[in-house]
Amino acid sequence: MNRFFTLMLGALIALSSCAAPTDARQSDAGAESTGETASPAKAPSGLDLVPLTITSNGKTHEFTVEVARTSREQARGLMFRTELAPDAGMIFPFDRVRPASFWMKDTPTSLDIIFVRADGTIESIAANTTPYSLESVQSGEPVAGVLEILAGRSAELGISPGDRVSWTESWDPAKRRGQ
Known part of the structure; x- marks a missing residue:
């Protein structure tokens, strides 16, 4: 046995x-x-989660962000979200370089909206946006995408225009289509 x-x-x-x-x-x-x-890992929203870094003054700041690729995902963005971790956010890669305009309708959490050029450098930052505002927040020139992070994080980390944003894909729409 x-x-x-x-x-x-x-x-x-x-x-x-x-x-x-x-x-x-x-x-x-x-x-x-x-x-x-x-x-890729998935967020509760169903969007892909990817690592993203911002290099500023020789320091690297790491984030894990959701990718809003489709027009529907981009239209919803971070609407209705009541919480956002300090190392989280959402990226909006565009299918072509263009002027960008965002608003905070139905968004209860204040954000820093970071406009990113095709070369990955930050064009401008709309810091501490007003929750629920219908006021348009615009880039100063055509950009390849937008990154949204928790309000105040840009200032806290010393992030400013000219700093570099990198993630698993290229910011350049032409290179992204070729991937």
């Missing part, structure tokens, strides 16, 4: 080592080792 249990235990251990990963980190590690691209 003991021999039967020993064989069964051995079989169970062998089978369990062949099971599929049960956690996203294990799954991503497997994808990296085989050269496959891991699926």
